[in-house]
Amino acid sequence: MMSNDLNIFLILLSAMLVNNILLIRFIALCSFFGISNSIKTSIGMGMAVIFVMVMATAVSWPVYHFVLVPLKLEYLRTAAFILTIATFVQLEEMFIRRMFPPLYRAMGIYLPLIVVNCAVLAAAFLCIDYRLDFAKSMVYTIGVSLGYFIAIVMFAAIREVVDYAPVPSLFKGHPIAFITASLMSLAFLGFKGLFGL
Amino acid sequence: MSQTSFSSLWKELTKGFLKENPILVIMLGLCATLACSTSATDAFGMGLAFSFVMLCSNIVVASIRKLVPSQVRIPVFITVISTFVTIVDYTLKAYLPALSQSLGVFVPLIVVNCIVMGRAEAFSSKNTVMASLMDGIGMGIGFTLIITVIGTMREVIGNGSLFGGQVMPAQYQPVLILILPPGAFLVIGFLMALHRKIMITLYKP
Numbered sequence: 001m002m003s004n005d006l007n008i009f010l011i012l013l014s015a016m017l018v019n020n021i022l023l024i025r026f027i028a029l030c031s032f033f034g035i036s037n038s039i040k041t042s043i044g045m046g047m048a049v050i051f052v053m054v055m056a057t058a059v060s061w062p063v064y065h066f067v068l069v070p071l072k073l074e075y076l077r078t079a080a081f082i083l084t085i086a087t088f089v090q091l092e093e094m095f096i097r098r099m100f101p102p103l104y105r106a107m108g109i110y111l112p113l114i115v116v117n118c119a120v121l122a123a124a125f126l127c128i129d130y131r132l133d134f135a136k137s138m139v140y141t142i143g144v145s146l147g148y149f150i151a152i153v154m155f156a157a158i159r160e161v162v163d164y165a166p167v168p169s170l171f172k173g174h175p176i177a178f179i180t181a182s183l184m185s186l187a188f189l190g191f192k193g194l195f196g197l
Numbered sequence: 198m199s200q201t202s203f204s205s206l207w208k209e210l211t212k213g214f215l216k217e218n219p220i221l222v223i224m225l226g227l228c229a230t231l232a233c234s235t236s237a238t239d240a241f242g243m244g245l246a247f248s249f250v251m252l253c254s255n256i257v258v259a260s261i262r263k264l265v266p267s268q269v270r271i272p273v274f275i276t277v278i279s280t281f282v283t284i285v286d287y288t289l290k291a292y293l294p295a296l297s298q299s300l301g302v303f304v305p306l307i308v309v310n311c312i313v314m315g316r317a318e319a320f321s322s323k324n325t326v327m328a329s330l331m332d333g334i335g336m337g338i339g340f341t342l343i344i345t346v347i348g349t350m351r352e353v354i355g356n357g358s359l360f361g362g363q364v365m366p367a368q369y370q371p372v373l374i375l376i377l378p379p380g381a382f383l384v385i386g387f388l389m390a391l392h393r394k395i396m397i398t399l400y401k402p
Contacts, residue, residue, distance in 0.1 A: 024378050026232035078305045079279040118306050125302050170390040178386030185379040
């Protein structure tokens, strides 16, 4: 399990591969099945998630430790985090549109969707639950979001090929996508035992 | 939609069971479904927690739908949902600590369980309290039903037990893969194909 004793490199790899957020921990699956039709859109979504997730943890960690804990309001963390993240995504969207128009065109439409992407909220919660310090929380979040990126792009690549395969009619579309995901998850399970994590 | 005759209410209630099942057809709220179905007990617990949040937030959203300006509706809905999620989270922690432990981070994550938000946005923000109540109950039952079926299949085949009690003969070799993460995807893939078969036989003879 994750803890402060692990070194930074192990935290990164464990978050990215061993505990892959999509295939092993089952978080953010709606977007995983919804937006993985083409490699191009999944790259856009993956980039947007990396960006928002890292920023969200950078904001929610201080909010929890410097505002909620001193005021003994830990029970408000669900509401506090989701509002912080929603506000922050909105600000980010406006900032990117103003400052980096090409980047906005690449991932603009995915930004609002990410507010309800549970992966962002989950990463923020897990950093608190594992009692990671700030630097390690950031490394952990980067690992989680890279894991999301790798998994969704690989899955989209496989789905593009599966579209041309002769699949039994009952399994066409979503059922075969789930079975594909099952095999990918099996492959990622192979990382378990790596570094004894 | 807004008429409150018995038959239309009955329709709102039953559509969640098969025709618009939240897991198999709308395909939202998958995270909790897959992660909390390693045993029938966990699955049933998650189903109940989800149903409670779904029902309460549907009622509240429907009753305040005329007061909330549409520009700020999403933050308002999220606040309503997160209130009920916090209630469930702390109730479970206090009275059922073992269940709360095994559901883990997925209880607070009901907030961003897209299906709750999806129903608030698509249904109860446009319909009467009574219709939303029925929709909430129907969705809750549909969700609980399917997640419990998945949990049962995974527990019986993958562990040889059901609700914690041994059901398979002692010499049965459990198929471990089903309680590991890949098994969840596999079971739901086959259930979806089965659901498609049932829908074809029921509605297109």
